[in-house]
Amino acid sequence: MAAMTSSARPLLNRRLAEFGTTIFAEMSALAVSTGSINLGQGFPDTDGPEEIREAAVRALREGHGNQYPPGPGIPELRTAVAAHQQRRYGLSYDPDTEVLVTAGATEAIAASLLALLEPGDEVIAFEPYYDSYAACIAMAGGRRVPVTLRPHHEDAAGFRLDLDELRDAVTDRTRLLLINTPHNPTGTVLTREELRAIADLAVERDLLVVTDEVYEHLVFDDAEHLPLATFPGMRERTVTIGSAGKTFSFTGWKVGWVTAPPGLVTAVRSAKQFLTYVASGPFQYAVAEALALPDTYFEAFRADMRAKRDLLATGLAQAGFEVFRPAGTYFITTDIRPLGEADGFAFCRALPERAGVVAIPNAVFYDHREAGAPFVRFAFCQRAEVLEEAVQRLKALAG
Numbered sequence: 001m002a003a004m005t006s007s008a009r010p011l012l013n014r015r016l017a018e019f020g021t022t023i024f025a026e027m028s029a030l031a032v033s034t035g036s037i038n039l040g041q042g043f044p045d046t047d048g049p050e051e052i053r054e055a056a057v058r059a060l061r062e063g064h065g066n067q068y069p070p071g072p073g074i075p076e077l078r079t080a081v082a083a084h085q086q087r088r089y090g091l092s093y094d095p096d097t098e099v100l101v102t103a104g105a106t107e108a109i110a111a112s113l114l115a116l117l118e119p120g121d122e123v124i125a126f127e128p129y130y131d132s133y134a135a136c137i138a139m140a141g142g143r144r145v146p147v148t149l150r151p152h153h154e155d156a157a158g159f160r161l162d163l164d165e166l167r168d169a170v171t172d173r174t175r176l177l178l179i180n181t182p183h184n185p186t187g188t189v190l191t192r193e194e195l196r197a198i199a200d201l202a203v204e205r206d207l208l209v210v211t212d213e214v215y216e217h218l219v220f221d222d223a224e225h226l227p228l229a230t231f232p233g234m235r236e237r238t239v240t241i242g243s244a245g246k247t248f249s250f251t252g253w254k255v256g257w258v259t260a261p262p263g264l265v266t267a268v269r270s271a272k273q274f275l276t277y278v279a280s281g282p283f284q285y286a287v288a289e290a291l292a293l294p295d296t297y298f299e300a301f302r303a304d305m306r307a308k309r310d311l312l313a314t315g316l317a318q319a320g321f322e323v324f325r326p327a328g329t330y331f332i333t334t335d336i337r338p339l340g341e342a343d344g345f346a347f348c349r350a351l352p353e354r355a356g357v358v359a360i361p362n363a364v365f366y367d368h369r370e371a372g373a374p375f376v377r378f379a380f381c382q383r384a385e386v387l388e389e390a391v392q393r394l395k396a397l398a399g
Helices: 023-034 050-061 075-089 104-116 131-139 163-169 192-204 244-248 262-272 281-290 295-319 344-355 384-398
Strands: 099-102 122-127 143-148 150-152 158-160 174-180 208-212 238-243 256-259 322-324 331-335 375-379
Touching: 023 344, 050 281, 075 099, 075 238, 075 256, 075 281, 099 104, 099 262, 104 131, 104 174, 104 208, 104 238, 104 256, 104 262, 122 131, 131 143, 131 174, 143 163, 163 192, 174 192, 192 208, 238 244, 244 281, 256 262, 295 322, 295 331, 295 384, 344 375, 344 384
Parallel strands: 122 143, 122 174, 174 208, 208 238
Antiparallel strands: 099 256, 150 158, 238 256, 322 331, 331 375
């Protein structure tokens, strides 16, 4: 018989006690057990470009990256990241001192917050937010302060930021703004005016900024992705996070990066080296080649996702949802109240039996759970035939 501990103290520390098994694990298991189409978790059901996969195979065979790569990342990838930022946005970064390769964007977020926060520091983030934000802030001993993006029901134009609410949220204890654009889960892409106001506030209150821009290449229609670091006074105070997973559809490779001034990169690396130390050696060589793909790749990728967005958005509307058509990412947020529902958790847990489709309740991304209760997120990064089948199944809700 195993020995019993003599203390009644919980095994999980209080900083993480509020975080149980993620909703993604629960809903993915439900998809398997019911044979449902999984439109919950956000990863593609096809691989990215064949030439990039072959670049990874070539690196493996030639012995590149099979042992520990350099701590900051291989020079080829750091150079490619810097070239990408210069070519796309006119941002100049030194590959040797201002670029850091990470084990995906999730580690970049964790390392940034662990490095830059002291216990008790306040972090402002836009809710609904990607669930790792809350956990990483907690692990760093910070205090999260949500500013809620609110839906525009009158024209289904999406969720918008209240700049007055943002300004009012800043206190003398605020250390950092955690910005995500294009925004998961709402699909909001912050406008030039909104970003300028955020930049002015950060400069005025001397705040650090971490920007999660992993969906930078997935913006649609008239939306434009503008890195916050391009605004006056922001390059020197901004940690920008990018990722290969979302852009090249190789999410399992876990290759992300940070670009920032030397002092911030050094700080983030100080934390990162005690997390994974290094990761994804051979894949770093392949991602370096991927970042140099011609603009036609990025344009075709965006057009494909836009067509899938339109397919699923139309089907969801026909099924009776109110649809907030996203300006970016590969997620669609819907309102279930037109279906006579109000509890997203109950709706998503019942949906596999009702329609053979899995979605995610947006309330998991909120501190103010009631604000997210009627909203449900669907991912459209699947093959068109899978989305078409999901749309057919969801029609059961309408009739």
